[in-house]
Amino acid sequence: MQREASMRQLRAGMVGMGMIFEETYRPFFEHLHAAGLHDPRFGEVSVTLAAAATRTGTRADQFRASAQDRIGPFESFTGDAAVANMLARQRLDFVCVATPDDRHFAAAQQVLAAGVHLLVEKPSVLSLPELDALCELASRQGVLAKVVYHKLLDPDHKKLRTFVADNVLSHVNHGYCSLLEPKSISGGQFSEWIEGRNPGTYVAVHYIKLIDFTFGGRLKTVTATGQRGLVGTPGGTTWDSVQLRLIYEFASGRDAAFDIHTSWVTPDNFPGYVEQEVQFRFDNGVWNAHSRKRGVECTVEEHTPGDLKITLNNHYNARFLEPWGERTRRGYGIETLEQFAREAAFVEFGGPPGEREARLAAMNQLAYNDVRSDRQTVAAVAALEAILNRHAGGEPDCVVRVNDSRGGLVLYRPGKAEPEVLYGPQV
Numbered sequence: 047m048q049r050e051a052s053m054r055q056l057r058a059g060m061v062g063m064g065m066i067f068e069e070t071y072r073p074f075f076e077h078l079h080a081a082g083l084h085d086p087r088f089g090e091v092s093v094t095l096a097a098a099a100t101r102t103g104t105r106a107d108q109f110r111a112s113a114q115d116r117i118g119p120f121e122s123f124t125g126d127a128a129v130a131n132m133l134a135r136q137r138l139d140f141v142c143v144a145t146p147d148d149r150h151f152a153a154a155q156q157v158l159a160a161g162v163h164l165l166v167e168k169p170s171v172l173s174l175p176e177l178d179a180l181c182e183l184a185s186r187q188g189v190l191a192k193v194v195y196h197k198l199l200d201p202d203h204k205k206l207r208t209f210v211a212d213n214v215l216s217h218v219n220h221g222y223c224s225l226l227e228p229k230s231i232s233g234g235q236f237s238e239w240i241e242g243r244n245p246g247t248y249v250a251v252h253y254i255k256l257i258d259f260t261f262g263g264r265l266k267t268v269t270a271t272g273q274r275g276l277v278g279t280p281g282g283t284t285w286d287s288v289q290l291r292l293i294y295e296f297a298s299g300r301d302a303a304f305d306i307h308t309s310w311v312t313p314d315n316f317p318g319y320v321e322q323e324v325q326f327r328f329d330n331g332v333w334n335a336h337s338r339k340r341g342v343e344c345t346v347e348e349h350t351p352g353d354l355k356i357t358l359n360n361h362y363n364a365r366f367l368e369p370w371g372e373r374t375r376r377g378y379g380i381e382t383l384e385q386f387a388r389e390a391a392f393v394e395f396g397g398p399p400g401e402r403e404a405r406l407a408a409m410n411q412l413a414y415n416d417v418r419s420d421r422q423t424v425a426a427v428a429a430l431e432a433i434l435n436r437h438a439g440g441e442p443d444c445v446v447r448v449n450d451s452r453g454g455l456v457l458y459r460p461g462k463a464e465p466e467v468l469y470g471p472q473v
């Protein structure tokens with residue numbers, strides 16, 4: 047899909063316009079509508095939201111009405127064939143997929159099959175065969191396939207990785223991460239699709255990726271358990287909270303273990319709102335980060351913790367009055383989307399058409415967001431899903447081993463001699 051350099055425009059599609067669209071994609075598209083993209087590598091490129099595909103179209107209509115002149119005209123597609131119709135009717139350069147996590151694959155596959163660059167929310171997909179299919183399609187079609195893991199762009203996590211890369215902190219031994227979402231998420235925001243789902247896949251994946259990308263070990267073992275009874279029934283398939291343990295091994299022969307605790311049933315008036323904490327213990331140091339100790343706590347009568355949060359995360363995605371008078375909305379949640387748009391613009395406009403393949407290959411090498419580098423993260427998610435399914439089916443405490451003698455992802459059940467091979471090839 048080589049483009050004329052003179053056109054210098056990227057036309058975008060959006061699949062799903064829920065909470066994350068409002069928080070990050072909306073400011074991303076509004077900002078690019080006003081300012082475009084500039085980069086010495088490709089000059090000036092305009093980026094336009096040309097189409098949206100959602101289930102009912104209500105959110106697209108609301109967005110169009112409230113954004114007014116902050117966005118250009120875009121076509122709204124609805125219903126079961128929304129994505130297919132959008133891809134058939136509109137000429138698009140990239141499509142962002144922000145549907146619930148078990149609906150990423152269907153949309154992502156269609157986007158890539160149409161020869162369009164893809165940006166998909168985390169977790170990219172829920173199984174390794176799905177990931178293989180996306181990687182194969184992206185390579186065959188010569189387009190980008192990227193995943194949003196915006197926590198990798200959090201300045202605190204960038205500093206952690208810098209210390210690790212520079213060996214200021216040496217060999218991580220073990221760690222603990224926790225992310226607690228309020229009840230309003232499971233009971234309101236996500237109630238339409240939450241049945242049979244768990245908060246681990248949805249949010250632990252941020253930390254799985256952080257650990258995988260920052261420390262670079264080889265995933266060896268996955269175990270998990272969880273609690274039920276608030277969002278669904280005590281014996282059902284919908285989980286309130288999940289505890290996941292990952293064991294990695296490193297080239298040195300040494301191991302590290304990480305526990306990731308997640309929940310979406312924390313009280314709505316809990317001051318942390320989305321409470322986040324990490325601790326990593328190294329041979330020579332300890333890294334502690336806590337969202338409520340990041341620096342700001344603010345209380346405003348009748349506003350906190352409702353429409354204003356007590357613990358403000360001003361790094362993720364916040365509205366500011368800049369010192370020079372401009373109103374902006376910025377943060378790493380938006381920065382990661384813009385970085386993807388720059389990668390797509392670089393592929394299409396960053397040099398002569400004959401060198402597009404080399405530019406594409408260079409962008410595919412970026413492990414922080416490329417689907418090809420998402421294998422261990424998807425493996426951990428797939429293992430978690432399988433362990434929780436077994437647990438809900440009356441077989442708790444299964445263990446998944448990665449790349450053992452029987453296969454890439456192998457589930458062992460207590461008291462059963464024969465394991466189940468979840469994925470045969472190497473992870």
Ligand SMILES: NC(=O)c1ccc[n+]([C@@H]2O[C@H](COP(=O)([O-])OP(=O)(O)OC[C@H]3O[C@@H](n4cnc5c(N)ncnc54)[C@H](O)[C@@H]3O)[C@@H](O)[C@H]2O)c1
Pocket residue numbers: 061062063064065066067099100101102105128144145146147149167168169194196235236248
């Ligand atoms: N990066 C982050 O920190 C972050 C935060 C929140 C959510 N997310 C991710 O974003 C995705 C969406 O989450 P959300 O919070 O916006 O959820 P949401 O429930 O608020 O919105 C989902 C949207 O997808 C639409 N949708 C559902 N099925 C669809 C389909 N088959 N085709 C087209 N549209 C469909 C719904 O109409 C809705 O507009 C999830 O994968 C989630 O993991 C990421």
